Amino acid sequence: MTILFVVLRVLGNPVFALISVGATDAEIAAAAARLGVDRPIWEQFLSYVGQLLSFDLGQSFTNHLNVGDEIVRRLNVTLPLTMLSFALSVLIAVPVGFFAAWKSRTWYGTAFSAVSQLGGAIPVFWVGILLVAVLSLGWRVFPAGGFPRTDWDDPGAALYALTLPVITIAIVAGSDLARYVRSATLDILGQQYLRAARATGQSFATALWRHGVRNGVVPLISILAIQLSTTFVGAVIIERVFALPGLGDMLLVGIKEQDFPSVQGVLLFSTALVLVLGFIADVLQRLIDPRLRDSLSGNRRVKAAA
Amino acid sequence: MTSRRLTRYLAAPAMASAALLVLAGCASGDSSPSGSGEPDAAAEIVIGSQNEPTNLDQIFGGSSGVTEVFTGNVYEGLFRITDDAEVEPLLADETEVSDDGLVYTFTLADAAFHSGDPLTADDVKYSLERFVGEESIAARKNQLKVIDSVEVVDDSTVAVTLTQPSISFTYNLGYVWIVNDEAGELTTTADGTGPYALADYRKGDSITLEVNDDYWGEAPANGGVVYQYYADPTALNNALLTGAVDLVTSQSNPDSLAEFESAGFQIIEGTSTTKELLGLNTRIAPFDDVAVRKALYSAIDREKLLDAIWDGRGELIGSMVPPSEPWYLDLADNNPYDPQLAEQLLADAGYADGFTFTVDTPDSGVHSTVAEFLKSELAKVGVTVEINIITDDEWYQKVYTDKNFEATLQGHVNDRDINFYGNPDFYWGYDNADVQTWLAESEAASTVEEQTELIAKANQQISDDAASVWLYLNPQLRIAAEGVTGVPENGLNSLFYVYDITKA
Numbered sequence: 001m002t003i004l005f006v007v008l009r010v011l012g013n014p015v016f017a018l019i020s021v022g023a024t025d026a027e028i029a030a031a032a033a034r035l036g037v038d039r040p041i042w043e044q045f046l047s048y049v050g051q052l053l054s055f056d057l058g059q060s061f062t063n064h065l066n067v068g069d070e071i072v073r074r075l076n077v078t079l080p081l082t083m084l085s086f087a088l089s090v091l092i093a094v095p096v097g098f099f100a101a102w103k104s105r106t107w108y109g110t111a112f113s114a115v116s117q118l119g120g121a122i123p124v125f126w127v128g129i130l131l132v133a134v135l136s137l138g139w140r141v142f143p144a145g146g147f148p149r150t151d152w153d154d155p156g157a158a159l160y161a162l163t164l165p166v167i168t169i170a171i172v173a174g175s176d177l178a179r180y181v182r183s184a185t186l187d188i189l190g191q192q193y194l195r196a197a198r199a200t201g202q203s204f205a206t207a208l209w210r211h212g213v214r215n216g217v218v219p220l221i222s223i224l225a226i227q228l229s230t231t232f233v234g235a236v237i238i239e240r241v242f243a244l245p246g247l248g249d250m251l252l253v254g255i256k257e258q259d260f261p262s263v264q265g266v267l268l269f270s271t272a273l274v275l276v277l278g279f280i281a282d283v284l285q286r287l288i289d290p291r292l293r294d295s296l297s298g299n300r301r302v303k304a305a306a
Numbered sequence: 307m308t309s310r311r312l313t314r315y316l317a318a319p320a321m322a323s324a325a326l327l328v329l330a331g332c333a334s335g336d337s338s339p340s341g342s343g344e345p346d347a348a349a350e351i352v353i354g355s356q357n358e359p360t361n362l363d364q365i366f367g368g369s370s371g372v373t374e375v376f377t378g379n380v381y382e383g384l385f386r387i388t389d390d391a392e393v394e395p396l397l398a399d400e401t402e403v404s405d406d407g408l409v410y411t412f413t414l415a416d417a418a419f420h421s422g423d424p425l426t427a428d429d430v431k432y433s434l435e436r437f438v439g440e441e442s443i444a445a446r447k448n449q450l451k452v453i454d455s456v457e458v459v460d461d462s463t464v465a466v467t468l469t470q471p472s473i474s475f476t477y478n479l480g481y482v483w484i485v486n487d488e489a490g491e492l493t494t495t496a497d498g499t500g501p502y503a504l505a506d507y508r509k510g511d512s513i514t515l516e517v518n519d520d521y522w523g524e525a526p527a528n529g530g531v532v533y534q535y536y537a538d539p540t541a542l543n544n545a546l547l548t549g550a551v552d553l554v555t556s557q558s559n560p561d562s563l564a565e566f567e568s569a570g571f572q573i574i575e576g577t578s579t580t581k582e583l584l585g586l587n588t589r590i591a592p593f594d595d596v597a598v599r600k601a602l603y604s605a606i607d608r609e610k611l612l613d614a615i616w617d618g619r620g621e622l623i624g625s626m627v628p629p630s631e632p633w634y635l636d637l638a639d640n641n642p643y644d645p646q647l648a649e650q651l652l653a654d655a656g657y658a659d660g661f662t663f664t665v666d667t668p669d670s671g672v673h674s675t676v677a678e679f680l681k682s683e684l685a686k687v688g689v690t691v692e693i694n695i696i697t698d699d700e701w702y703q704k705v706y707t708d709k710n711f712e713a714t715l716q717g718h719v720n721d722r723d724i725n726f727y728g729n730p731d732f733y734w735g736y737d738n739a740d741v742q743t744w745l746a747e748s749e750a751a752s753t754v755e756e757q758t759e760l761i762a763k764a765n766q767q768i769s770d771d772a773a774s775v776w777l778y779l780n781p782q783l784r785i786a787a788e789g790v791t792g793v794p795e796n797g798l799n800s801l802f803y804v805y806d807i808t809k810a
Contacts, residue, residue: 021444028707032442063509064362064493070509129540136548144544146534149512243541245511252538253510257360258699259722 002269003259005045013037014061035061037260048264057268060254067265070250075152075244081162081235086228092174097181104186108284113182117174124234128168128241135164145243165242169234173227180223188212218289221273225281229274236270240255312529339746340480345791345808348529354542354551355799356558358535361493362507364483370719370800373481375513375533378803380420381483381498384412384430385476387801389576389794391630391721393477397425397499398486406650407471407752408475414462417522419486420496427464431456434489443800445720449478471750473757474722481799501526501805511535515804526805527792546785548572552809553786555795558671560617566785575619576795577630578782579721582615582676584665584775585705585714589735592661593712599772601651603641605687611679612778615672619781625769626724626765630796632754633724633761637769648687666714668701673715676777699804706733717780721799724761725769736773738763 015031032038036047050059057067096112103109136144142164148157188194188208195213197207236248247266254262359371364381378386384398395401400413435457437444452472457465468475489497496504501523501602502515513533517526534551536542543562545551548568557563557573567573584602586593592644595598608622621629624637652658667677674695681691696704711733718726728745730737743765748760768774782797794808 013699013703016699019765024448025707027443027447030440034441062367064366064491065509073508074510132544137544140548144548145536145541146545146550148513149508149514149532150504240538241541243536243545245508245536249510249537253358 002200004264005048006041008258008260008263009037009041009044014260016258049254052268057265060262061259062257062262067261069261071247071265071269074245074247074250077147077162077244078232078235078239078248080158081165081169081239081244081246082228082232084162084166085173085235086231088166088170089174089177089227089231090224092170093177093181095175096174097178098185100178101183101185104182109284116175116178116182119171120179122172123242124153124169124237128165128238131164131168132241145241147244161244163236165235165244168241169238173231173234176230177223177227180220180227184216184220184223184293185212188216190216214288218285221281221288225277228277232270232273288304329642345527345789345810346529347527347808348803349526349809351477351531351553351790351804351807351809352551353531353533353804354536354545354554355533355556356536356539356542357555358510358537359513362504362513363492364497365437365439365444365447366493367443369718370445373800374498374797374802375515376496376498377481377483377801378500379502379515379531379691379805380418380496380500380504381485382500383480383482383484385480387477387480387798389796389798389801389803391796391798393480396480397430398476398479401476407473407750408468409465410468411459411463411465412477414464415522416462417499418520419489419499420491421486421520422520423486423488425484425499427458428459429487430464430484431458433484434482436485437482445652446478446481449474450482471752473749473751477722502531505530524805527808528804531804531807546787549787552790553784553807555784555797557712557783557785560619560783563617563783563785570788572788572790574784574786574793574795575629576782576784576797577621578719578780578797579625579628579630579708579723579799580717580719580780581626581628582715582777582780583626583717584680584777585734587709587711587713587733587735588737588773589709590655590712592655592663593645595654595655596771597651598657599775600641601648601655601657601687602689603648603772603775604644604651605648605689606680606683606775606777607643608777609643611676614679615675616778616781619783621779621781622629623779625765626718626727626774627761627765628721630759630798631722633765635762635765635769637766640769641772645687652687652689657689660689660690662692663712664692664694666701666705666711666773667695668698668715669695671717672699673717676715709733709735718779724765724768727764727773734774735773736768738767738773741767 013032014035014037016026029038036044039106048058055068059066059072060070096116100109100112100116104113132144135142143161147161148154152158193211194207197211198204202210233248236251239246239248240252247270250262253259254266311631355374357371357373357374358365358484359375361373362376363373377383382396384396385393386396387393397415397417398412399415401774402411403409412430414425414430419425434450434453436442438447438450438453443629452468452470452475454467454469457467459465483498485492486497489495494507496638499522501518501521503518504513505516506512506514512535514530515532516530534545536545539559542554546566563573587600588594612618612620612622622638624640625635627634652660665677665680667673672695677691677693681693684691701714701716705714723747726732727736728742730742744760744764748757748764751757776808783791786793787809789810791808794801794803
């Protein structure tokens with residue numbers, strides 16, 4: 001955060017985004033004073049930290065809107081977009097990944113994993129542009145972009161507006177995730193405990209459900225957490241392609257207008273979100289897998305002994 | 307796989323697509339309004355634009371976006387500048403000017419703000435003082451610095467005293483909003499006297515204007531307007547193609563025009579005031595030499611450039627003045643395209659072997675394309691151009707503020723900005739005492755004829771001196787769906803009056 005704070009201020013002067021050709025030096029100086037960017041950086045930083053401690057993200061330089069309120073408003077778009085894309089990508093990835101692992105020795109199993117490799121390698125905005133070209137401009141079945149001005153008052157319209165962006169992100173994120181699911185499944189399928197379970201007379205499905213899933217889900221959780229963060233980032237990019245007024249738009253416009261409080265606010269929020277997701281994933285893993293809990297307490301015992 | 311089998315594999319998706327197309331066709335056919343072609347007075351017009359205001363207050367930001375959405379629509383000035391660049395009274399019902407040209411007394415129209423508060427002389431005093439006040443960084447503040455004092459005579463009469471006569475005073479007032487003196491913070495709200503009131507402001511998305519039912523003037527021809535903003539030009543074009551917006555205020559990419567034209571859209575071409583120019587730092591060698599500047603000018607095939615950038619639309623100009631201004635002279639051939647002449651001029655100036663210079667090129671818009679073109683053109687006469695791409699920010703610091711450059715590209719958007727050549731401290735440093743005198747005298751002129759004559763003289767002189775290389779005048783291109791009428795053509799300085807727009 002500190003680095004970001006300094007870099008933003010070294011790279012540009014927000015005053016230049018506000019003035020136009022013809023402004024005098026005195027006017028430029030007055031505008032800088034009004035924004036507070038004429039003060040030394042350390043002083044600006046201290047007052048920013050002071051603000052943060054009172055849960056205030058400050059006011060936008062350009063439009064004077066409260067950055068915190070603005071982030072909350074933008075989450076109306078970005079949060080559903082992220083969650084829906086994530087849910088859809090899991091829905092795609094789990095069966096595809098599992099199938100690709102299960103049938104890994106057949107040609108179609110290989111084809112499945114090849115397609116998922118390919119899907120994960122395509123830039124998300126490119127998928128978006130392709131889908132717009134075909135489904136919006138060509139077939140006119142979905143809007144090419146935009147979000148209802150009434151937000152979620154009409155959930156149907158809002159969902160309709162999000163359909164293409166969600167599909168776009170889910171294709172890319174889902175392909176990525178499918179590869180993880182595939183390798184996790186391959187891992188499980190080769191495990192001794194599964195063979196042992198089969199040997200006790202359990203069917204393949206029962207054995208997989210009782211032992212495999214529980215074991216496989218633990219590493220998957222941390223991947224899912226990372227994937228959720230990636231989906232969030234993907235959402236931020238795709239908002240641009242689909243002209244959605246979410247956090248990504250706020251960030252990009254903020255950078256363009258040198259609106260430091262907005263840029264800092266969005267990045268601070270995103271960083272916090274990623275940290276929280278990581279934390280939740282950790283807790284979940286420990287709840288599911290007793291070994292992780294043991295290792296933790298084991299460490300403590302070792303420390304106590306030392 | 308044989309070709310026949312391949313066909314079979316492809317046939318199914320193709321048929322599915324065809325079926326979907328038919329479905330989609332039916333769907334859009336059903337939803338389209340009656341084909342009567344009669345304009346619908348209640349229709350809401352959706353305007354697509356890339357020019358989102360940074361905030362809603364004209365004194366806190368030089369963004370032309372706020373002019374586009376608010377001036378004349380939500381806020382009104384004492385005067386209105388028409389689409390043909392004429393000045394006509396708006397909130398100033400009557401104007402009296404003292405004999406010495408220093409005191410303007412305005413009688414106000416019987417208008418009220420959206421909040422219901424009536425328009426009074428206090429509001430005008432507040433608005434004018436706010437515009438030229440210390441806090442203001444309004445784009446046109448300097449032009450109104452001639453205001454010495456504003457005095458309230460009575461509720462509906464206000465007297466403005468100037469420090470010196472200013473013949474453009476009423477014209478310049480056309481850009482100044484009269485705001486309610488009790489409105490408070492105007493960066494996110496608005497209270498004007500215009501035909502529309504601000505209904506909704508969604509930063510990063512849209513601004514919705516609703517019809518002001520109590521408007522003091524003639525009612526608008528539509529049922530309200532929405533400005534829908536797009537950061538990405540492709541997203542904007544897609545919105546127009548899919549019917550999400552009815553028109554776009556400015557099309558900056560001529561490549562897509564053919565697609566719109568063939569799809570039945572109207573291409574509306576007006577004249578703009580945006581001049582693409584190669585600014586030369588005339589303080590330093592070799593650009594302090596007129597011959598060198600003229601040589602550069604003559605070495606560039608501007609016709610070819612205009613074709614390449616704007617597909618032949620737009621205009622060639624030979625000076626800072628576009629045809630929409632009273633003191634326009636046809637100077638397009640004053641410094642003709644003639645590489646031989648260019649070589650001759652360079653040799654006369656002592657640069658027979660050419661020279662090298664750096665052009666600071668903003669990374670926005672078409673500048674880098676233009677820079678590449680200049681580089682290849684000037685190479686033909688032995689002049690080497692080094693292109694230095696910078697951000698708009700750096701431009702303001704390095705070129706505009708520090709004046710630390712040799713040459714630069716810039717699009718100058720304002721109307722009547724020939725005055726920049728009367729200021730030797732301006733970034734390009736053009737310093738001609740005659741031009742300064744003429745421009746200063748023109749502002750103090752007592753008649754428009756006198757003013758016109760003086761500025762025309764300055765106009766001729768800067769062109770003769772090749773003070774800058776004026777490459778071309780941008781066209782003003784708007785695209786509208788079929789059935790949309792009443793769209794302003796020229797849009798001087800981003801003015802965009804929406805009250806006449808209708809759609810069928």
